[in-house]
Amino acid sequence: MLELDDVREAVAPVSEVARRTPLERSYTFSAMTGADVHLKFENAQRTGSFKIRGAANRIRRLTDAEREAGVVTASAGNHAQGVALAATRAGVEATVVMPETAPISKVKATRNYGATVELHGIDYDEAQARAHEIEAESGRTYVHAFDDEAVMAGQGTIGIELMEALPTIDTVVVPVGGGGLISGVATAVKGIAPDVRVVGVQATGASSVADSLRKGRLTEAEQVDTIADGIAVRGVGERTFPVIRERVDEVVTVTDAEIANALVLLLERGKTLVEGAGAASLAALLTDAFDVDADETVVPILSGGNVDLNLLTTVILRGLVDQGRYVKLRTVLKDRPGALDDLLDILTDERANIYAIQHDRTNRDVALNAAEVELDLETRGEEHVEALLARLREAGYEVDLLV
Numbered sequence: 001m002l003e004l005d006d007v008r009e010a011v012a013p014v015s016e017v018a019r020r021t022p023l024e025r026s027y028t029f030s031a032m033t034g035a036d037v038h039l040k041f042e043n044a045q046r047t048g049s050f051k052i053r054g055a056a057n058r059i060r061r062l063t064d065a066e067r068e069a070g071v072v073t074a075s076a077g078n079h080a081q082g083v084a085l086a087a088t089r090a091g092v093e094a095t096v097v098m099p100e101t102a103p104i105s106k107v108k109a110t111r112n113y114g115a116t117v118e119l120h121g122i123d124y125d126e127a128q129a130r131a132h133e134i135e136a137e138s139g140r141t142y143v144h145a146f147d148d149e150a151v152m153a154g155q156g157t158i159g160i161e162l163m164e165a166l167p168t169i170d171t172v173v174v175p176v177g178g179g180g181l182i183s184g185v186a187t188a189v190k191g192i193a194p195d196v197r198v199v200g201v202q203a204t205g206a207s208s209v210a211d212s213l214r215k216g217r218l219t220e221a222e223q224v225d226t227i228a229d230g231i232a233v234r235g236v237g238e239r240t241f242p243v244i245r246e247r248v249d250e251v252v253t254v255t256d257a258e259i260a261n262a263l264v265l266l267l268e269r270g271k272t273l274v275e276g277a278g279a280a281s282l283a284a285l286l287t288d289a290f291d292v293d294a295d296e297t298v299v300p301i302l303s304g305g306n307v308d309l310n311l312l313t314t315v316i317l318r319g320l321v322d323q324g325r326y327v328k329l330r331t332v333l334k335d336r337p338g339a340l341d342d343l344l345d346i347l348t349d350e351r352a353n354i355y356a357i358q359h360d361r362t363n364r365d366v367a368l369n370a371a372e373v374e375l376d377l378e379t380r381g382e383e384h385v386e387a388l389l390a391r392l393r394e395a396g397y398e399v400d401l402l403v
Helices: 004-015 027-033 051-060 064-069 078-090 104-112 124-138 149-165 180-192 208-215 240-247 256-268 276-286 309-322 339-349 382-394
Strands: 023-025 036-041 071-074 094-098 116-119 171-175 197-203 250-254 297-302 326-334 353-360 370-378
Touching: 004 051, 004 149, 004 180, 023 149, 027 036, 027 276, 036 149, 051 078, 051 149, 071 078, 071 124, 078 094, 078 104, 094 104, 094 124, 104 116, 149 180, 171 180, 171 276, 180 197, 180 240, 197 208, 197 276, 208 240, 208 250, 250 276, 256 276, 256 309, 276 297, 309 326, 326 339, 326 382, 339 353, 339 370, 339 382
Parallel strands: 036 297, 071 094, 094 116, 171 197, 171 297, 197 250
Antiparallel strands: 023 036, 326 370, 353 370
């Protein structure tokens, strides 16, 4: 099983490629939770994710024959970029198989870091199967995204950095996909300070680790469904699971809506861009997914920042909706002069800001002497939305909320 000495041995090779990322206290999230919250910004890592740490350590350990043959891997994006850059820095050829659904930004970045990219399958597991075919055909070394002790050790260097920078840590919160990051971090942290609590966080739509711990055996989901593509893995690793079971205190889950809310708060209040997987750790803290004492020193690891811009737009909108700061509604007006002005007067009085408005007289579901109106509104919170709806209904409007 992975041990603290393995992680310590990874520090030198990892430091040749990866950078030591910031650890900063968040006054905003400390005030919101009552804990002493410090954020570990792995989204500021080279390639935008912690994954380069494990990739660098694994590639550094290749034999001369393995270096000559090259490496192959499968990834939804972050591990792909880590392997691509680490291999390029080491002068090793890399082929990366990515799911056909991988964000285009991550595909382009992986190619720009020097790897050959092949798109295959609908998710990570199908891409992995294809990568193993290439491994067998070409003799390349397969660099696993998480189920490899050298990779786990590389990721664990984050834990060493945490304990050196903040020895008073009480709890470390770690996003979990296949388990490589949390295995390494838990090994490092528990090896240095056994009383520090390690909490893992999964998306409810990709909760194989939580399910496996509950059942006491490895389990695999038939499919995964989450906006957090960096932790969208069907099953935990055979090497990572024993480490998690022995050294991780608790694994909790958060919904996509909770992840979206954390991502929006990090953008707005933390002034930092984090992907869904990276925001999961903060989401668990904000939603009380695990118990936290007053003034407890808690470190959520923001594991990556490689969010697809199209997804980011959707996530921001969902986060605003959940906070009551954006609403889309529909109502029907009498088709007469001034009817729309009357409606807009109410919105003005209630200080709702209009993003968009659509006025339709042709909808077959409304009377011939009526018009349907859809409005996209900026609002100031759930209480503001309720007050606005009450005012409209008092004025005789039948209102349907669309989002």
